Amino acid sequence: MTMGLTKSILLWASANPWMKRKLPRYRFVQRAVTRFMPGEDLTAALGAITALSAQGFSTVLTFLGENVSTIEEAGSVRDHYISVLETIHAHRHPTEVSVKLTQLGLDIDPATTLAMMREILAAAGRVGNFVWIDIESSPYVERTLRLYGTLRSEFPHVGLCLQAYLLRTGEDLTSLVALAPSIRLVKGAYREPESVAFQRKSDVDRNFALLAERLFKELTDSRSRIAIATHDMSLAAGVKAAAERHGVARERLEFQMLYGIGREAQRKLTSEGYRVRVLISYGSAWFPWYMRRLAERPANLWFVVKSLVLR
Numbered sequence: 001m002t003m004g005l006t007k008s009i010l011l012w013a014s015a016n017p018w019m020k021r022k023l024p025r026y027r028f029v030q031r032a033v034t035r036f037m038p039g040e041d042l043t044a045a046l047g048a049i050t051a052l053s054a055q056g057f058s059t060v061l062t063f064l065g066e067n068v069s070t071i072e073e074a075g076s077v078r079d080h081y082i083s084v085l086e087t088i089h090a091h092r093h094p095t096e097v098s099v100k101l102t103q104l105g106l107d108i109d110p111a112t113t114l115a116m117m118r119e120i121l122a123a124a125g126r127v128g129n130f131v132w133i134d135i136e137s138s139p140y141v142e143r144t145l146r147l148y149g150t151l152r153s154e155f156p157h158v159g160l161c162l163q164a165y166l167l168r169t170g171e172d173l174t175s176l177v178a179l180a181p182s183i184r185l186v187k188g189a190y191r192e193p194e195s196v197a198f199q200r201k202s203d204v205d206r207n208f209a210l211l212a213e214r215l216f217k218e219l220t221d222s223r224s225r226i227a228i229a230t231h232d233m234s235l236a237a238g239v240k241a242a243a244e245r246h247g248v249a250r251e252r253l254e255f256q257m258l259y260g261i262g263r264e265a266q267r268k269l270t271s272e273g274y275r276v277r278v279l280i281s282y283g284s285a286w287f288p289w290y291m292r293r294l295a296e297r298p299a300n301l302w303f304v305v306k307s308l309v310l311r
């Protein structure tokens, strides 16, 4: 099946400035969001971390926001992440962070973004933590890969997300392997044209399985981490079998999922001996991110409707 109409509309809305300004003001929209995020502030996220830790899950924090328009905003995002790394350390939480480069000024000045990433990674190094870099829509992919290459040659504790829906990802992986990268593999969350991305779910899934198998075969350096970020449990079953074929120990394979999605699957994977890390988002700039979550499963619109009816 090609991209459904509802999904297309939701992804269009995710990038629409008018909707981004208006919709979050409605209480019913705000209420529906709580299914996917514990709250807007760090305190709520830390509460969720404590509850998830008690159940044996590691976590990764992301401060929502993207495409900032001034270097000052980017600077405050950098400062925020540095203080989050210190807070995590003080509380001894099993929590990493994941950042978006457009939130650190990639649209404005890539050299400043690089400098800010160095500061965040230096802070992470001081407290023995790890930083993941999200991958955003296709116009940013080339710049993100280049920046990751530079950072990985300077820091061991930095990982990159790769998207299985992009036609180019196989080649990107080939050029990354020599760096002993840490990779989080996802399907991809943005609306992309067929000139750059597979459109059919079956093609994306096939490429995901192929790329996962390559990660197991090619990322043999012990510094490389492999994270499989999906809620698609039939895809995960194939991935687990591939890991076994290539002799990848269960403790080395990490599954990552989003807060509030696939809770049963998260528990099952943990009981099977896999590591599971839950991504917790927080922050007030949740609109584009939330619309992408709705687009992944238009049935989620039901939660919005329910919040409207129950208000």
Ligand SMILES: Cc1cc2nc3c(=O)[nH]c(=O)nc-3n(C[C@H](O)[C@H](O)[C@H](O)COP(=O)(O)OP(=O)(O)OC[C@H]3O[C@@H](n4cnc5c(N)ncnc54)[C@H](O)[C@@H]3O)c2cc1C
Binding pocket: 133, 134, 135, 136, 161, 163, 186, 187, 188, 189, 190, 229, 230, 231, 232, 233, 256, 257, 258, 261, 262, 279, 292, 293, 294, 296, 297, 300
């Ligand atoms: C830890 C993590 C980090 C990510 N980082 C990035 C990134 O940097 N860049 C990027 O482009 N994308 C990122 N993503 C999003 C990713 O690309 C997908 O859009 C998302 O994971 C949904 O795809 P899926 O693999 O779960 O498969 P799908 O085929 O979309 O879903 C499989 C099944 O999972 C369940 N499911 C999936 N999504 C939802 C949802 N929103 N609500 C309820 N149920 C759902 C449904 O049961 C569905 O049938 C990330 C995802 C995770 C988990």
